[in-house]
Each structure stands twice: as C-alpha cells, then as structure tokens.
Amino acid sequence: MRTQKIKTLILGLIFMVPALILAQDNSPQAFWVHEDVVKPGMVGEYEAVCKELLENMKTHNIQNDGWIVTNTADSRYLFVGAIDNMADLDKSPFPGLAEKMGGDKMGALFGRMDKCYDTEHDYVIYLDKELSYMPGGITQTPEGQNYRKFHYLYFTPEKRATVREKMKAVKDLFVAKGSKVDYRVYRSGFGNRGEYYMVAIAAKDPVDYAQSGMDNQKLLGEDGQKVMGELWGNLLKYEEIAGQMRPDMAYSPSN
Template identity: 60%
Template sequence: MKTKLENLILLALLAILPGSILAQESNANQSFAVHEDVVKLGMTAEYEDTCKELVGHLKKHNIQEARFITASISDNRYIYVSPIENMADLDKPLFSTLSEKMGKEAMSALFNRMDKCYDVEHDYIITLDPSLSYQPQGINQTPEGQDYRKFHYLYVAPANRALIKEKMKAVRDMFASKGSQMYYRVYRSGFGTRGEFYMVAVAAKDQLDYAQKAMANDELIGEDGGKIMWDLFNNLLSYEEFTGQMRPDMAYAPMN
C-alpha cells in the first residue's frame, strides 16, 4: 500500500494548473493517471478517517508539491486522479517534504493503517477526448455545485473501435443539434486498463437532479435521437454504470 499510495500522491504532484486540477478549459487531449482503492465495506470509516488525516498533515505543513482530488464510487471504490504529460512523470521522487515535516516513521505508520482497509488496488491511465465530449461552453470537469457523478463505461471490441467512435460522434452531434442540457465528458481507456472502453462522466447536483436532466433529455431527443443512442449501445461489447460523489473533504490543494 505504501508504494501504491505514494504513487497516487506522486501523480497529484504532477498537477500544473493554478486552480482545481480538474477544472480545465481546454480543447486539448489530456491524459490522467488514476489510482483506485477497492475498500472493504467494513473498513470504510477507518479508510476515510485515515485519508482525511493525511490531508490534515498536508494542510498543516502546506505541502506545495501535492494537489489531488478524490471521488467515492457506489461499489466502494475510491478514485484519485491527476493529469500527466508522459510516462516519465511517474518516476519523479515522492513525499520527501512531507516525510521531513511529519517524520518518516509517522508517515509510514499512516500508510500502514490504510493498508489494512483494502485488498485490491488499480493504477491506469485515461485520456479526456474533447472531440467526443459534449459541453458547449467548454470542458469543465468540476462544475461548481455539481458533485454528484454518473459514470457510464462503454466497452469496445477492438474490431469495432472505428465504428464505435463514429457512433459516439453521431450522438454528440445529435445532442448539439437538439441543444441538450445533458452535458458530458468522454475519456478513452489507456495503459493499464482492464479492457478497452470509453468512460462517459455526467455531473449533477444530486440523484434527483440527474434523473430530471435525463428525463428532460429523453423528451428532447425524441424517438429519432433514441435510435441514434441505441445504435451506439447495440454495437458495444458491454456496458456498466456507476454512481459516484466528488469528495472535497478528501482532496488537497496547497495554499499560495
């Protein structure tokens, strides 16, 4: 766990934006390193307390190198995300300042406590694809007041790769032509993922707000739009859907 957790914070150190690391207004493809902890159900409270304690040490010492966001997912995964420029970023030194400030033994003990909270963890890379995303006023991954998330995983067979991309562009163009208020961001799977997929992330205020947006969108796109959507889904290898919540209480950004 120590190595893995250090890796996820290393990824956070790579953030280069002055504000929220996931509040970009850019049309460029941006890759992100993702670390997942699959937390034991009975250890959720201890896991969160330990993460918050780590964040507390970062705040106490105002560690300038660190910056990360956190999301909790309905299947008890906790996801940490940071932008990277290339694979070489993953080899940069870890946690030297925090270790000096809080003490090496204390930091190791904190990581060891987190170790026992899960048996499975994953690390992989995804890339934001603005050309397939639908957010007319510009890509914003953390819209204010919309911490609720719906994550749609669209799994793709390699033989259908070009076809699925074409279908996803058709959906985006249809949403744009209808003036849909259901905005979404699309990410492509990359190194280390389990299978090839597109992940579609939709932000809302809460579950009710999402349901209302989805219902309004269904009415807006109508039967013709529905056919375009089903044409995409009928060509997928498989599909999964998860709900999630952004966790600012488990995130960290240094003070200037």
C-alpha cells in the first residue's frame, strides 16, 4: 500500500483537465493517465471515497486545473489530464487541501481508497489529431454522449509504419463518404506495455452506438470492408472495451 504522500503526488500529477475543444493543429497532445483497477465488490466504496474527495475540493475551492473521469465495464477508473511537457509533473498536488481539510482526515480518505484496489497504473498517451476524425472539432466530451467504446489496436514495431498508413486510409474513407460516426485516436506512450492505437467512439448509449455503427457500415460499403480488412491484417491483437464518462466524478475549480 502506498503512503499518503506518494498517493497524493500521483493523483496531483494527472488531475489537469484538458480543454473540451482541443486545438485544431496536428501536433500531438500528451495526456497522463492514472488507472485504478477496482475490486468488483468495492466499486460502491471507491466511488463514495472519490466523491468525498470531490466535495472537499469544491468546499475548499482547490485551484488546480480539475479532472475528468472514465470508468470501464471491467471496473477500471481512468483519470485523464493534459500535460504540455514532463515539467508539468512537478506541479504541487492538491495545493492547500491537506491544510484546509486536515492532514489526518485527508490521509484517512486515501487510506480508504487504497483498500478498494490492488492494482493501479500510470502511463502517458498521445491524442493523434492527424488520425482522428471529428469534423465538428475535436472534443473529449461531446454533449449528451457519455457512453464510450474503446478499441485497442496493438501492433509490433515492424508494423508501426504500415498500421499508421492503414489508419490514414480509414480516415480518408470516412472523410470521402461523409461519415456521421466520429472518433478520436490515441497512441501509446511512456509507461505502456507494447504499442497500440486506442480509438475512442462516443454515443448516447449502447443502442445508439450499435445503430450508428450499422448505419456507418452500410455507408462505407465494400470500400469499408476493404480498408478495415487491410488494417486488421497488420495488427498483433485487438481489444474492445465499453465504458462511460463520469461527469459526477469530475472537478473544475470555481473562480
């Protein structure tokens, strides 16, 4: 079990929320991800502790940049924050929270959180704007679309250039056909095991996701089958994970 100091440092490093609408240049945006793999039987307690932390942040109006949260169907909770460079990781975590909340109370809070999981991960991913397809502007939180499907496309170093080429071909087809399904592409960075692209697709709910997927498949037709087949033929492994955004666990400081 980690000490309070290490725990608050890790969380403080990542709780730097990205702007809802990201810059439209093609430079990659780095994100620090903290992932808690919560025990299935402890999900309720874990969320209660997180919301208690959130309420203390609001009560004391802690002036860090805030955070957004995603949780997946397999009880993983991902806290994602934008970073400009590695120097951002030196910023003070939860400035003033321990003093305002009380060090013992804060330590007890994180102690309760630590009991809810045995595994946690920290890693970096990069939003690849060149491969992402969002004609209306790249946003991580499309209004009214909290459901998520995360598609993980793993590849070997040998196939790195080829897979990128095939990903570009997929986007080009979406553009040519005027697809109504948009997506964001992230590539793996520091702290990840192996290389992958993660494709995030937002929808209102599972039914909306399924219906829009079927409509898009018809739109892309045989051309879609061809370009996707060429991409799939160069992958090492593929995983699909359902999740949802958790605005009830997000934080944004008031002015």
